[in-house]
Amino acid sequence: MALDRSPTLNSLGFSKPPSETRVVVAMSGGVDSSVVAAMLSDEGYDVVGVTLQLYDHGAALAKKGACCAGIDIHDARRVAEEKGFPHYVLDYENIFQDAVIDEFADSYLAGATPVPCIRCNERVKFKDLLETAKDLDADCMATGHYIQRKMGEEGPELHSAADPTRDQSYFLFSTTPEQLDYLRFPLGHLPSKDDTRRLAAKYGLAVADKPDSQDICFVPNGDYASVIEKLRPGAAEPGEIVDSTGNVLGRHNGVIHYTIGQRRGLGIGGLSDPLYVVKLDVDNHRVVVGPKDMLSTRTIPVREINWLGDEPFASKDEWPVAVKVRSTRPPREAILRPLGPHTAEVELLTPEEGVSPGQACVFYETEGSRILGGGWIWRGVV
Template identity: 65%
Template sequence: MADPTLTGVNSLGIAKAPEDTRVVVAMSGGVDSSVVAAMLKDQGYDVVGITLQLYDHGIAVQKKGACCAGQDIHDARRVSEAIGIPHYVLDYETRFRDSVMEEFADSYIRGETPIPCVRCNQEVKFKDLLATARDLDADVLATGHYVQQKLFGDHAEMLRAVDKNRDQSYFLFATTQEQLDYLRFPLGGLEKDDVRILAEKYGLQVANKPDSQDICFVPNGNYASVIERLRPGASEAGEIVHLNGDVLGYHKGIIHYTIGQRKGLGIGGRDPLYVIRLDPEKNQVIVGPKEALGVTTLHLKEVNWLGQTEISSEGQEIEVKVRSTRPSVRATLYGSGAEGGARITLHHPEQGISPGQAAVFYDGDRVLGGGWIENKS
């Protein structure tokens, strides 16, 4: 960003002095958002920290290192006190349960593989929290996400983070242009090791705190237990069926299986078989050989588009990520007549793709948006 003394624009792209610029920082209690708050405070901004209590700790199992656990709220409060900023905890439990947890359970019952962190950003953090920031007369809302942002006047673009191992653009694909223009991501140009060094520099007690690995309301990755708590009776046994129609065994509930799964099927003694698809209507797990996992066409819904022009119905070349842990691959994106819809043709088949996951579009490092995978072929 240009020198504010020469341009009249501060490091956050606002035409104000830092001390006259109010920044709400979404503080999870982890090292990343804590460094954002400390760094902006050090630069002279009027910083306000907000932490969201997202689930009932008496119902969901509290897990150390999960982004919304009680310890993390305590850590966010301690950091705020140490750096001298006001800090508020907002009770969003009902909103989080209705918008994220309930949808998570229903998605698995439909035979999908959901990504609740995206829904949380989409429905809670970048909607309700952003509205709260505006109510507090904040000029921007800052987070500890690892994505870059470039400002062109009043228009912002999202790019992958400098630290490609930490890049979180996949989880932010649903950020609208209006939201993106209001948000700031101060860590996007830093490596994670540099963030830890800054935490030490600012004397933050969370400097060596481990990063969150699990979904905050899913202790130890046992999502099936959470679904069964939210939807009693969801683990109904049914048939494991080969693509050729042969019944090979019985499963313990389709919520326990994911596309591409090989282990734990309980049908040993044959050539390797993988979960090809889940049929919730028939309550069947469909299995087959590895080559049957290949997918070349994806149909998307709820597409969020950040491109400068509309998606072409004749097709445009992009890169797409179909899983957060996979590299982006070449594809052609087609606009759809259906509102919020689109179609993607992958240049080479990809395996292990499931409805409920996201397909995120890129032009080099620039994020063009993305959509939810509705079906595939």
């Protein structure tokens, strides 16, 4: 009988002992990434913790308790000290400003509803930080994201987290196959966030009961307009609130104060039927309102597509998929029709309300948990 001499893989997928496997852990200072670092250190891996300083912590834009604020850097450093692995703080303020914050402001001013967390993952954490991890001779980089990396017949695949209430796949659709080969997500298989906190208590971490941070770290209290006004002084120009035929119903203090689908705070009371923001006409400084049925969308143009399927994206005229058009909404069945290497049209089988340019459209298998990619919704939504 022949002996099985195939190499035994460690928990991160390498055929060598954990002590010989270096892993850089992206540490935000929160409970999730702290647990990842402590767990891998406890398993004997050669852990290096890295925390990014993304903005001036004394500035008005910084939010107390937000990801990558001053207290979080302190918390990440304390975990590293307690567990005995090296920890570095990298100043990425300029990169974050150029790659994330400036585009956020400009997109918002253009009437879009941007998702800066996706750009941060794409342009900072999974790009510059990942290259830094390679410079440190790490075998891989691990994060505290709730998403799963599974090996398929053609290589690593991206799958939704086991806990659908914590799943972060919407924010990670732009992860490329090359990045996925290098990344690890040790928490994605956990049934719930409670399990993460129990692990934090097991490892004696002071952050075990620390509240979750907001996704958008540089937006205090979710007040997008105030952030835009700080970043682009004088950008908010007043204008008219009109219905779909151009009848003036009122005035506003700046398009940046409104989002697609908004009903409250329009300042046009006294009307018999409720009205919603259905379009932001930035060029003419107009907020267009209408009845709820005007928010219904069936066809979505998508660009900057990142494809994670096994077959080439343009190898088929159409793909049956499920799509998410907002992070808080469940996937809906759709037909994905490629128009080019990185552009497509998505036809929703059931119309969605409030689909907005600037949001992401993420593609999933119709059955199963695999993420097939995604792209950015742009003007022309119908």
